[in-house]
Amino acid sequence: MRLRPLLHSLIVLASTSASTACSTAADNSSTDAGQPDFGIGTCNAPPPRQTRVPFKSELCRQQVEPDAGPVDAASADADTATDGGAPDATPLEADAGETCIVDCSKACQSGSPPGYGGLASCGREGDMVVCEYQGPACGRAPAGLVVPPTADSEDGYLLLAAHLETAAVIAFEHLARDLELHGAPTELVERALRSADDERRHQAVMERLCARRGLSPLPVVAASYAPRSLQAFAEENAIEGCGRETLGALVALHQAEHAQTEELRSLMQAIAEDEVQHAELAWDIAAWLAPRLSDVERNSHDRARRHAIAAFHDMTFPGTPMGLPSTATLRFYAESIAHWTGSAEGMPSTSTQVGIADSAWQCAS
Numbered sequence: 001m002r003l004r005p006l007l008h009s010l011i012v013l014a015s016t017s018a019s020t021a022c023s024t025a026a027d028n029s030s031t032d033a034g035q036p037d038f039g040i041g042t043c044n045a046p047p048p049r050q051t052r053v054p055f056k057s058e059l060c061r062q063q064v065e066p067d068a069g070p071v072d073a074a075s076a077d078a079d080t081a082t083d084g085g086a087p088d089a090t091p092l093e094a095d096a097g098e099t100c101i102v103d104c105s106k107a108c109q110s111g112s113p114p115g116y117g118g119l120a121s122c123g124r125e126g127d128m129v130v131c132e133y134q135g136p137a138c139g140r141a142p143a144g145l146v147v148p149p150t151a152d153s154e155d156g157y158l159l160l161a162a163h164l165e166t167a168a169v170i171a172f173e174h175l176a177r178d179l180e181l182h183g184a185p186t187e188l189v190e191r192a193l194r195s196a197d198d199e200r201r202h203q204a205v206m207e208r209l210c211a212r213r214g215l216s217p218l219p220v221v222a223a224s225y226a227p228r229s230l231q232a233f234a235e236e237n238a239i240e241g242c243g244r245e246t247l248g249a250l251v252a253l254h255q256a257e258h259a260q261t262e263e264l265r266s267l268m269q270a271i272a273e274d275e276v277q278h279a280e281l282a283w284d285i286a287a288w289l290a291p292r293l294s295d296v297e298r299n300s301h302d303r304a305r306r307h308a309i310a311a312f313h314d315m316t317f318p319g320t321p322m323g324l325p326s327t328a329t330l331r332f333y334a335e336s337i338a339h340w341t342g343s344a345e346g347m348p349s350t351s352t353q354v355g356i357a358d359s360a361w362q363c364a365s
Helices: 004-025 154-181 186-212 230-258 262-292 295-310 327-338 350-364
Strands: 050-054 060-063 100-102 119-125 128-133
Touching: 004 230, 004 262, 004 327, 100 119, 154 186, 154 230, 186 262, 230 262, 230 295, 230 327, 295 327
Parallel strands: none
Antiparallel strands: 050 128, 060 100, 119 128
């Protein structure tokens, strides 16, 4: 699937239509007559960042003295690796007076809500365990990724970017194994492996930028590969590939236009071209999967994709020389791609995209 013309058209629309659309948006409600009803994601608040599960004694990782107090996440024992090795337990917390340290890897094993990052913390609230997740991140991430907290600054952005590029290597290696497992064409498997190589180059770029500022990215913690059903694999591709990877490609293209120096624009242009190909791969995988899934499954996956993108609606990037989009522009991009079809027929026409984009600006403002 050729996404590049559509993605570039959104970049152009973002730069040429923003001032006009934003000047009139205050006079237009998202429920005005003539506004298309796109359903999930349109002008809605982001999905919740927490999940709750009933507390059970089996969720205790270990017993502690009643006065032991909280266990800091940073000091909890965990195995870290860049090859997907999973920690014994993700960040831990025990309430004062309790005799149980919650094993977050068990309590929160169902994973984050679509669109959000890895587990940030978990702890007891009465008879429930509350799992709190990191904010959303662009690009494809592997299952079980633990995203370290970063400061809202240029340094924080670079550290997070380097971390996510490393994680994407794992994600594409796992993707290739899933494709092989389910009998996908060799061409799709090879593209997934080439994408992993692309992400290694991106990782090296971001690590060089970090090194210039004396920064050292943290090791990546993610789950080891585990075979998944075709349905689970298809849902992951809808969220990570057709959702976050596609939005990530748009953000990279935006940075290639708006980064403050020629060096940064050149670096981001090279990364953006790769990311567009990665997004195209995700949609090509979705097209291959479509006839192997029921209508109910396809519709469910498309809802999950749009929920994942809705998580970006209120995201604010730090001000950096990297040319990141404003909150309004990011929401415009998110709204636009949230309503691209996830069906086997592929993307709407460019004229339809322009109509979606015009409506998205009303939500973005």
